[in-house]
Amino acid sequence: MKADLLERLEKEIHVWLCMPDSINDPVRLSGYLSLLSGEERERLQHVIDATGVGTWQWNVQTDEARVDEQWAAMLGFTPDELGEIRFDTFDNALHPDDRAHAKASLQHHLEGKTDNYDCEVRMRHKAGHWIWVQSRGKVMERSASGQPLWM
Numbered sequence: 001m002k003a004d005l006l007e008r009l010e011k012e013i014h015v016w017l018c019m020p021d022s023i024n025d026p027v028r029l030s031g032y033l034s035l036l037s038g039e040e041r042e043r044l045q046h047v048i049d050a051t052g053v054g055t056w057q058w059n060v061q062t063d064e065a066r067v068d069e070q071w072a073a074m075l076g077f078t079p080d081e082l083g084e085i086r087f088d089t090f091d092n093a094l095h096p097d098d099r100a101h102a103k104a105s106l107q108h109h110l111e112g113k114t115d116n117y118d119c120e121v122r123m124r125h126k127a128g129h130w131i132w133v134q135s136r137g138k139v140m141e142r143s144a145s146g147q148p149l150w151m
Contacts, residue, residue: 076126095122
């Protein structure tokens, strides 16, 4: 059963986690929790809660982004306070000295030059101070022509 779950997660995951400070390994969790049994969903939720990570998804084509409560809380917000999330939401929160590196890392990944997006950056907290965030992601879906769809 464990191998089956890992195989399903490997194929079906569309959400990566992002948490303040560094984390050792990327932990992928499913945006399609309905594929999992109730027990598996509960276990995944426990992982999210216990590790204090925040999750994000980004539709590269429409620029729609989704974050969970923990991701918003890392920056001192609630999801409602953030409103509609777009790429600019992330970009505007980046420390100016980290912006070029983060964009270059993202561009390399979107072009398929790297297997994953992995970038440690400073982001502005609602209270005005900077926090370190390890942001990791992966293009999980591409169009027939190879364009990135979901990350």
